[in-house]
Amino acid sequence: MDRAPGPSVRLKLTLSYAGFVMLAGALLLAAVWVFLNRVPHPGLIIVPDYRLAVVRTFAPTAVAVLTFLLVFGLAGGWILAGRMLAPLTRITDATRVATDGSLSHRIRLPGRRDEFRELADAFDAMLARLEAHVAEQRRFAANASHELRTPLAVSKALLEVARSDPDGRSGEIIERLDVVNTRAIDLTEALLLLSRADRGSFSREPVDLSLMAEEATETLLPLAEQHGVVIETSGDIAPALGSPALLLQLTTNLVHNAIVHNLPAQGTVWVRTGVRPGTVVLTVENTGRRISARLASTLTEPFRRGTDRVRTGHAGVGLGLAIVRTIAQAHDGTLTLTPRAAGGIRITVELPASSSNTGR
Incomplete structure (x- = not known):
């Protein structure tokens, strides 16, 4: 001004x-x-x-x-x-x-606490959060560019092969191009969804997380059978307030993550919903390899994958849990990742309950 x-x-x-x-x-x-x-x-x-x-x-x-x-x-x-x-x-x-x-500069005002010291400390804390956020955004941009560059480079190489040998393996090249382009499209849609959830530009309406869990489970049941994973769904009605499309995406991502990153055979996924004072809870727990608490705390970063994820046939684009975290935060909720002692991970999403449920 x-x-x-x-x-x-x-x-x-x-x-x-x-x-x-x-x-x-x-x-x-x-x-x-x-x-x-x-x-x-x-x-x-x-x-x-x-x-x-x-x-x-x-x-x-x-x-x-x-x-x-x-x-x-x-x-x-x-x-x-x-x-x-x-x-x-x-x-x-x-x-x-x-x-x-x-953004690395800090005031670090000496002396005992007073109004000026509280203002300086608050400003330092704001700078620290802003610096971390900017660094995360830069890493995100660099990783997104890298992830998008890979399918584009593969597509270019395949087109060059097709151009040099038009009468050769055209069917195989087209099939590979379709796979590469599908991955690029999935990545672009995931980035758009992440941006939409981060802006919070969505209408809110009553949503039952238990119904979301059932729908996500039914949708991913063929994938679970393909991987030899059993899904067990239980819990109470969990009325929240938010976007049905985004909360369904959150639930689907969690169940998909639990299926894909499970044991090679005879794995189990537990999907539970519950009600707490003022909040509703969705918990997705799966068997799998043991992971450290330090690794679990980084899995929500964009394009962050566990040690065995890239080798799977459904590695995704590395944005599944990042999208879950963003959707949960956009709904004023929290996301907690806890490694299981026997292997695998427990992921808990806690959201504010709808006003019709707070009085119960």
Whole structure:
């Protein structure tokens, strides 16, 4: 916003300090004046025209005192205002540095906690979160570019092969192109879905997570049978408020992830819904290889895959859990990943319950 220049805060505080000192001095002199008029001084009683004598004696002293208070108030107020506003100057300088693009700068204001220190600490925390967010976005852009470049490069190579040998393996090349283009389309749709959920641009309506779990399970049942995985669904009605399409995508991604990244044979997936005070919970748990808590905490990052994921026939595009996290956050919910001691992982999504369910 373009604003007209005005007096500095330091000058305003200085004038305020000086004005307050002058007012206090004037009130004090007024009290002395009233006192002298009500209680005459013994040495001035014999003086003719007593009140005129009091004025002539009192006025020069009053002027001198007020002049001293004015100079003292201005000088002292300027110094005190400078000392009080010094932390604010450091915060302003840090803001300018951050505006220029240096998010690694921190104020780290010393001293005991007060309003300025709380403001500086909050600003430092905001810079830290912003720096982490920008770094994550840069990694996301780099990974997305890499993931999109791979199918495009493969398509280009296949087209060059087809151009050099038009009467050769055209059927095989077309089939491979179809697979590569399908992967590129899936990746693009996943990126668009991630962007849509991140913006929160969707209408909210009552949604039952238990129905979402049943629909996702029925849809992915053939895939589970193909992988030799048994799906067990249980739980209570879990009414939430949100986008049915996005919450169905969240549930489908979780069940798909649990099926694909399971044991080679005789694996199990448990899908449960439940109700807690003020929230509803969707839990998807699966058997599988043991993973560390550190690895589990990184699986929601975009394009992050576990050690065995790329080798599967349904590796996906690396955005499944990232989309789940984004959808959960867009619905004011939380996502928790917990490794199972016997292997596999337990993923819990907790969302605010709909208003019709909070009173139960």
